[in-house]
């Protein structure tokens with residue numbers, strides 16, 4: 308092109324130069340007579356002709372130039388000719404042109420297999436993913452078609468879709484993803500207890516069975532398995548196997564039970580994946596294992612990086628597995644924390660019941676006993692106590708005693724300092740606290756609880772004694788008092804409160820009891836606890852009796868053995884009342900689980916559930932972001948303001964859960 312322009316410029320210049328020479332010859336070479344012969348007009352005419360000729364030449368040159376330009380554009384096509392298709396093929400580029408109605412009018416070779424059917428049909432009927440272009444927010448997307456992956460660019464003005472085949476790239480990515488590392492830890496839950504109880508021979512027999520089950524499972528899932536403690540194994544596998552293990556829902560747990568029906572051993576597993584750092588993965592797996600253990604063991608917890616924890620198993624009721632050593636260790640570590648603290652505050656959960664207050668009072672004695680000079684206060688707000696507990700508390704203690712032992716939440720919030728210790732009891736998640744702001748402000752926190760660990764545990768406690776096999780927080784506190792390294796006194800009235808806490812949470816020694824529960828009750832009796840008084844704390848009044856009857860009159864039975872009932876939509880009922888109805892419904896013969904729904908405030912609807920151990924209340928309540936233990940759990944519905952709607956939602960989840968169980972033949976499947 309440059310050359311052409313150059314050539315035409317030179318030609319034009321030459322012609323102009325010759326014309327000048329002719330003019331000069333006319334002026335100088337021809338003599339004076341000659342000039343006279345030619346009139347001035349003639350000279351003018353001649354000059355005009357020269358200019359005209361020049362203009363014409365310029366015009367011709369310009370036309371030729373623009374023709375030449377066109378020619379060079381065509382020639383790019385001409386040069387590549389048929390080869391352009393080869394270039395597109397090599398780059399795996401596909402082109403599709405549509406008309407204004409999105410019907411395909413032309414396709415290049417990349418889609419030659421489907422070309423015939425593609426042409427004339429609507430593009431979206433083949434490439435559903437391309438509908439994303441419709442709203443005009445994007446001009447690039449990825450789609451899958453005929454087993455290949457394409458990156459697609461849409462040129463709207465031209466109705467042109469450009470496809471880039473990225474299948475190989477995608478395959479490399481998938482392959483890399485499949486090989487990302489996963490780390491897991493398997494531990495035998497009750498190894499220490501069993502080791503104490505069984506002789507060496509039978510313990511080895513048992514271990515051999517367990518080891519075989521674990522090794523077989525490891526082989527099946529291509530794991531590298533290594534025993535690293537008497538009761539623990541560590542394993543490595545890749546992401547593909549990790550996903551497979553999750554899909555299989557850790558059948559290892561069931562395998563072990565099938566292998567040996569009288570087996571008292573259960574396993575807990577923590578597993579982690581999602582990042583390429585083995586050190587972090589091990590940390591994540593350890594934390595997941597801790598959660599599995601604190602929820603009672605016999606379950607697996609999977610921790611995928613930047614995702615929620617996933618729970619598997621936990622279908623059996625927690626076996627009592629704490630021993631006196633554990634209580635002693637816990638007692639000593641809490642003592643150490645108390646001794647270091649400047650002040651100690653004790654707080655129960657919101658709408659505190661007899662167990663929350665009873666255990667708080669017990670902890671009050673514990674702190675007084677281990678650190679005589681450390682000021683200690685129970686957080687107390689009578690509006691945040693359950694009705695009966697409030698009555699019992701006010702009837703038992705004088706105003707002076709209450710002022711001596713307790714502090715208002717707002718005052719505690721003002722006073723609490725970095726060196727103070729906050730002990731929370733009978734709960735472990737921030738939302739259920741009587742006063743969450745205090746937890747946020749406290750720098751040293753100790754947790755004592757008997758509920759299965761929920762997703763939202765308080766962050767970074769310095770001490771955490773969450774023991775789901777205990778009946779109540781009061782039981783845990785009695786044990787810590789009993790095994791404390793120094794003598795601790797518990798006054799009669801406080802012992803009575805703690806006993807009432809145990810009676811409430813075990814529903815008169817019917818649920819969730821172990822040998823330790825009777826032990827704890829016995830110790831409280833030696834401190835002078837009064838059963839009759841404790842009993843009277845729990846007595847139902849007439850009004851309540853009527854309300855309870857009206858709730859029970861609405862009972863429905865969504866599945867065999869499951870009772871679901873509710874208070875009327877316009878009646879406000881205490882959450883504790885719902886719990887009581889649920890507990891009592893369980894006494895009806897043939898009922899394995901009960902669910903009670905009612906409005907607990909203007910904007911909140913509550914669900915309380917109890918079971919005899921054949922159905923997990925916790926799993927069902929967790930569906931609604933609630934929690935609790937296997938046999939007792941609760942949830943709150945803030946988004947739903949109608950009892951009826953909530954009832955239908957709960958019914959649906961119960962049915963799904965029970966059907967799931969039936970398939971597993973745990974209940975009613977025979």
Ligand SMILES: [Mn+2]
Nearest residue numbers: 662733780812
């Ligand atoms: Mn409790």
